Amino acid sequence: MPKGRTRKVAEIKQKLIDRIASGYYQSGDRFFSNRAIAARFHISYMTAHRLLKELEEEGYLGRKAQSGSFVKGEHHTYDAVGLYVSERAQIKTSYSAFLLHKLVLRLEAVDLPHKIVWTDRNTVLEDDLYPVMIDTGYLQMQLYRQNIFGFLLNQKAAPGLSSIWVDSVYIDNYSGGTAAAQIFKEYLSLDAYLVFAGPEDDERSRARVSGFLSEFPDAQVVSAGTWHFEEALRHVPTLFGTEVEKEKCAVFCCNDKLASAVIHYCSDSGIAPPFIMGFDNMPVSEELNFSTIAVPWDEMVERTVECCVSRLGGDGSSTRHIVLNTKPLLRGLSLRH
Amino acid sequence: MPKGRTRKVAEIKQKLIDRIASGYYQSGDRFFSNRAIAARFHISYMTAHRLLKELEEEGYLGRKAQSGSFVKGEHHTYDAVGLYVSERAQIKTSYSAFLLHKLVLRLEAVDLPHKIVWTDRNTVLEDDLYPVMIDTGYLQMQLYRQNIFGFLLNQKAAPGLSSIWVDSVYIDNYSGGTAAAQIFKEYLSLDAYLVFAGPEDDERSRARVSGFLSEFPDAQVVSAGTWHFEEALRHVPTLFGTEVEKEKCAVFCCNDKLASAVIHYCSDSGIAPPFIMGFDNMPVSEELNFSTIAVPWDEMVERTVECCVSRLGGDGSSTRHIVLNTKPLLRGLSLRH
Structure with a gap:
């Protein structure tokens, strides 16, 4: 320790080290200037300068020309x-x-x-x-x-x-749901719009539904409670059990598997499918040729x-x-x- | 028009042109393949191929080796x-x-x-x-x-x-508000946490407040109803009128100007300021030396x-x-x- 160092200065140094180690800085982040440290801890500019220099020598900080001290941190290497x-x-x-x-x-x-x-x-x-x-x-x-x-x-x-x-x-799942509804508004003029939702505790499904409802607040939402085909298939009758005519409605399905469940159900029951909009653009949407909100995979x-x-x-x-x-x-x- | 073209094929071509012009494609986006068009419109692969070729010749589409047709669109130039x-x-x-x-x-x-x-x-x-x-x-x-x-x-x-x-x-304003609360949790152990909010109809303020409340659901929120210093200054007494002891509380202010209003009020009234966390990292936070959620400007x-x-x-x-x-x-x- 340099001669004449007071207990106060030693404490300040420890505080600066604690701050570097606290995890708020990432490698390469700018650290305080001499001036800032001097003002903050009520010490002289010279003392602040000496402290920064010590922290550099001890490997805590680096120095870039014209931009002051930065936090060095460990450089993590990966295999x-x-x-x-x-x-x-x-x-x-x-x-x-x-x-x-x-x-x-x-x-x-x-x-x-x-x-x-x-x-x-x-x-x-x-x-x-x-x-x-x-x-x-x-x-x-x-x-x-x-x-x-x-x-x-x-x-x-x-x-x-x-x-x-x-x-x-x-x-942005919410934005995707909004876009689905805007497409319905622009291209279709139907009596009713239905939403076939995914798992109720899934953030993605909830956001897609909310986005859709922002344009059609009165749309009926039926939850499939799942993202999967077989389970969804069992909930299609509930969807069609709502008081709408299948021919005059369009269904926004929260993913392509729910959409394919609706299409399979209609095909098996011999009824004409309503207009379907899926979500994801998985291969099944191409195979079954339905519209979808495409994720840029x-x-x-x-x-x-x-x-x-x-x-x-x-x-x-x-x-x-x-x-x-x-x-x-x-x-x-x-x-x- | 090539000989033997039926009305159906002409209609399909117009539909493809309409789709290109509809605005859903951006310059460089991939267009349908021959196969997809053939399957979709129930025409032969040869006819689909001919249609795509015409659209290319007419300047609607371009072609990239091994990746098929893409939408050309106009190239917008800016001064x-x-x-x-x-x-x-x-x-x-x-x-x-x-x-x-x-x-x-x-x-x-x-x-x-x-x-x-x-x-x-x-x-x-x-x-x-x-x-x-x-x-x-x-x-x-x-x-x-x-x-x-x-x-x-x-x-x-x-x-x-x-x-x-x-x-x-x-x-992400919500995440910033959450981080402010997490810092309070980690560094302070106080009796009460207050939030000094910006304009009630401002999405940024609302998100910052919600993020903070996600960690401290019981924190008291006082609205300054503004982002500006002078107006905020008038609402500080309401903030301190809540039933908390100023010395034992910390205040999350939704921007640095609200924070500086709190500090000025305390200074003018001769009371010790509570712990303050601002938001933005505007020059005033450096001048008055308070903590803030820094936006990486x-x-x-x-x-x-x-x-x-x-x-x-x-x-x-x-x-x-x-x-x-x-x-x-x-x-x-x-x-x-």
Whole structure:
């Protein structure tokens, strides 16, 4: 300790070290200036300067010409991308399987090493993998506690301090639901609009429904309570049990599997299907030729791979969240005009 | 018209042209394949192929090797960036003025021509300017009606079809409010938490308050009904009129001006200020040395300029929305421990 240092200055130094270690700074973030420290702690500019210099020498801070001190932090190195995937993706027809497949193809195309980790709530993040979370957003708290970066694919990060550790790409489900309703308004003039909703506790389904209702507040909502075909099929009669004429209504289905359940039900019962709008643009919407609110899967995967390349390359800059637009993909609609 | 063409085929061609012109496609988007058109309209693969070829020859579609037809659209050219700014930015201390100033400096630094357009609800977008909207999000509908791109700075796009025409960069206000509360939880142990809210009809204020209340559902909210210093000053007595002891409470203020009103009031009344957390990281928070939820203004401006450069350069790809993280900037906090 330099001679003449008072207990006060030693305490200030410890406070600065605590602050650096507190986790609010990320590697490369700007630290306080001499001037700011002097003013804040009521010490001289010289003392503040000496403290910053010591923190640099001790490896806590770095210095950039003309922009002052920055927080050094550890540079985390990764061996590979870790794909933390929910077990759900083992079901071949699930959208998680679809997304995982697309992502693996792209990672292979750019020669980025990767490893699939089948994940549940007890899974612990591996230290040498850059974590990409697919339907496993509950891992976000681990990122925060360990102060490491991670990537959320097709899911919005939980709000608050922990979101600072997450890059993400996702779609705006509410906006997609609104777009579905706007298409109905623009192209159809029908007596009734129905909504076939997904699981009631699923944020995505709720947002899609709310977006739709923002344009048609009186639309009837029937919950399938599921994202899956077989279960949805059992709830179609409830949908058609509402007091509307099937021929004069249009149905917004919260994903393409619900839409295909409605179409199969009509086909099996020998009734003409109403106008259907799905959500996702999964292969089944092409096969059955119905309109859907298309999620830009390829672009989503592209943005994910870009981020993996940059984080594996040592990018320690602040995270960001990218919201992609869904686009209505109209199929068979013009045939009706 | 090729010989032997039936009325049906001519109708199908018109439907395809209508679809291209409908505005759902953007320049560069993939169009239907031969196979898809054949299946959809119940025509032969050969006829579908011929139709696509005609649409290419007539300039509606282009063709990329191995990825089929894409929509050509017109390539919009711009002379400059148009900064459509609310009159509010003429008030020197407003955040709009602050943001505009930063943006103009960066546009000058990269030599991008730009023009400030003082805007109200009757303003019509100029054809040769790439529109950047600052507090003038109501222009979004004009983009949609004219099928032209635009940029929303520090504001979320309105949901639905019109959002497809907007690039944007903004922060998650709800998450920022949550982070403020989490900091209080982590660093302070006080009897009461108060919220000093902005205008009740302002989406940003509402989101910040909701985020805070998600962690402290019982916190008392007092509305200043404004974002401005003088008006806020008049509401501070209401804030302190609540049944809490000033020394044992902390106040989350929905922007830095509200925070500075609280501090000035305390200073004028000779009372020790409670712990204050502001929002924005405007210069006043540095001057008065209070903690704040910092908006990454420089990064926000950087992302805006990047997008301007790319759109002025002819980029016609799909728009995207970038959500930046706010970060708590703790000032004077360690002095209290």
